[in-house]
Amino acid sequence: MQGNHAIAKILKAEGVESLACFPNNAIIEAAAAEGIRPICARTERVAVNIADGLSRVSGGRKIGVAAVQYGPGSENAFGGVAHAWADASPILVLPSAVERQRQGIPPNFQAIYNYREVTKWVEVVTHAHRIPQMLRRAFTLLRHGKPGPVLLEVPTDVMKEEIPDESLRYAPVRRSAPIGDPHDVKEAVRMLLAAKAPVIVAGQGVLYAEAWDELRAVAELTQVPVLTTLQGKSAFAEDHPLALGAGALSGTKMVDHFLRKADLVVGVGTSFTRSVFVVPIPAGKTMVQVTIDEQDVNKDYPIAHAVIGDARAVLRQLADEVIRQAGPTGRKGDTTAAREVAAVKADFLREWMPRLTSDAVPLSPFRVIWDLMHTVDRRRTIVTHDSGNPRDQIVPFWESLIPHGYIGWGKSTPLGAGLGLAMGARLAAPDKLVVNLMGDAAFGMVGMDFETAVRSRLPILTVVMNNGLMGGYDKYLPVATERYGTRYLSGDYAKVADGLGGYSERVEKPHELAPALRRAIAETEGGRAALVEVVTREEPDFPKYW
Missing domain, CATH: 3.40.50.1220 (TPP-binding domain)
Structure with a gap:
């Protein structure tokens, strides 16, 4: 069999059910032949985020895998892998690479030289007969010790190289849990x-x-x-x-x-x-x-x-x-x-309840979070934030009730990562409602990948808080904003979501929010990705007592 088919068979043996990807990479077709579902994103970074979300929500019991092409694919995936490294998430990334005889010749991009600082292990598969050995090593590192991403770069000629069927002897790697002294x-x-x-x-x-x-x-x-x-x-x-x-x-x-x-x-x-x-x-x-x-x-x-x-x-x-x-x-x-x-908590909620229940127009982002939390069934819901103010506003007030009911991320904070993480979470937990809360700036980074959720029938709920600007940047960009409007944004994201084939609503008044959320949740239960855009005010304040 060819090298790419050997890789696919080993992934199947390791329990991999889906492959986040962007073509072309010969592993995609070989994996599909093994019954591994390709989830083709619009961008490589989002593909890596999808794999990342799957690994996080499954607690590493399932390993998210991403496959991208050599050159621009590997280059574009870097941000997603760096994010997984910063947050210690166990993902397997399988980019292809230029054929062996072209390696080491500029300007060919080689992942092994560029990913060393953001992976637990990175290596090139130099011969097809080494595929079982190197994937065994990869899954050993993914399932033991501190989690982190592993990357194996597979040259295109190694993908095509033949290895005897009988040489593919592979037993899945089992996780161990060492006790303390x-x-x-x-x-x-x-x-x-x-x-x-x-x-x-x-x-x-x-x-x-x-x-x-x-x-x-x-x-x-x-x-x-x-x-x-x-x-x-x-x-x-x-x-x-x-x-x-x-x-x-x-x-x-x-x-x-x-x-x-x-x-x-x-x-x-x-x-x-x-x-x-x-x-x-x-x-x-x-x-x-x-x-x-x-x-x-x-x-x-x-x-x-x-x-x-x-x-x-x-x-x-x-x-x-x-x-x-x-x-x-x-x-x-x-x-x-x-x-x-209980006493400190009561005092804390009294302090913030006016914002959490505010009837102001445009809506307070805290009202959005409060109504969302009291509309969903939190015992059957997974929620994640995005970078910036949405993260800092939701973290103190969203009361998580079940393990993995919240995906918190943040040692690296790439705008837009929450969308891919939510899709991966839905793959890991198809019986759960998965919600990603993002701002309009984050949607601008990855918004076209909402279509990935629609097309791949990953019915997540995206809530976009649209305040028409990059929140909190007034203190960094006062002159640039005054003279050139640098931090201001524009867009009707409900229309974008509708154009991408999802269910969408736009909310402008507080009393409209909970009914809109309920309708959107009903759409996700029917298998359709949904987006609720909420017109909000800028409130850069959030609870920070240290």
């Missing part, structure tokens, strides 16, 4: 129980380990409040009495209140990276870190104690050790922390 676990629990005001910070490692039940068990046994990172949002149900919400560029008053008073901060499944999109840990805190990757330890913050292992495995160990040290019920009878959380 028992002595490290014992010390972590001793510190946790000795602390007077501990806080748990849950990152996306909890989602990838499927450790949400274990996280809740530890929190309830110790009665320790839990906040999540932006990427970890939905790892801990935000209606739980101990939930503080997420801390990102914006965040809740509860996050700020409990972090400030904490004497111990315990991170689980988080790299503790310093970033404007991650709530900063106040100076002087004692910190404990549970991570799958030893390179996270002492990277940005001084860590007093670390436990290296899979989040689910270590949380189970922590729960068992709490019972050994504090008894079978731990501290479940102590509701002091939960009552304090």
Whole structure:
């Protein structure tokens, strides 16, 4: 068989059901012959975002795969791969490459030299007989350790090269979940129980380990409040009495209140990276870190104690050790922390409720978020934001109830990424309503790929908040805007969506919003992608207490 068919058969063996792509790449046709559905995007970056969304929502149990052509395809895909690298998302990217005899000759673009800083592993498949070995290595890296993108560049002549059918002996790679050192676990629990005001910070490692039940068990046994990172949002149900919400560029008053008073901060499944999109840990805190990757330890913050292992495995160990040290019920009878959380949360919502329920015209973006949250069934919904103000406005107020019910992203913030992530999420969870909330600037980046959702029968709901400008840029572009109108935008995005074959509505008054959302949701339930454009006002303010 030819090399491209060998690749397709291995992808099938690894459980790959869809291939995000843009032609031409010989793997696309070979994969289709194996029953792997091609999802052809309008742009390569969106194709990578689709693969990324599938991996995130499946917690890496399914691996999103993207295939693009050599040269411009590899060049255009870079932003999507860099985004997956920044957010530690396990995707497999399979660009073709110029034939072997033309490699190393300028100006031919070769991914191996240009993707090294944004991948967990990048390599060229130099001979077809190496395909099983190299894909085995790729899936091993995708399923073990800290997640991240892997890229294998396949020259066009290797795609055509014949290998004997009998040489394709391949067994799928199984995931492993290493436990922590028992002595490290014992010390972590001793510190946790000795602390007077501990806080748990849950990152996306909890989602990838499927450790949400274990996280809740530890929190309830110790009665320790839990906040999540932006990427970890939905790892801990935000209606739980101990939930503080997420801390990102914006965040809740509860996050700020409990972090400030904490004497111990315990991170689980988080790299503790310093970033404007991650709530900063106040100076002087004692910190404990549970991570799958030893390179996270002492990277940005001084860590007093670390436990290296899979989040689910270590949380189970922590729960068992709490019972050994504090008894079978731990501290479940102590509701002091939960009552304090409730009081701070009530104060926080009182502060922001006038915006969340505002009847102003144009609409407040906070009213859009509030009505959306109370219109959908959040136990059957996945929502994601886009970059900029939509992200900072939704994160503090969207109350996530189920694991993977929210896709938070942000260490890299490419405008428009939410659209592809939503399509990938729908592939991973076809029984869920998937919503992407974006601004008009983000739609301008990727809006034509709404047609990909229509054509591919991926019935997502896109909500575009159209305020006619790039929100928050007034302080960066005062002269450019005054003289040339640089930050102002224009467009009727409902008409664009209609022209692309989707269902669309335009909302200009608050009382119109919930009925329009319900009609759009009904269209998605019938298999049609829908877009609701909401004319909003600029409100660059958002909750940020740090």
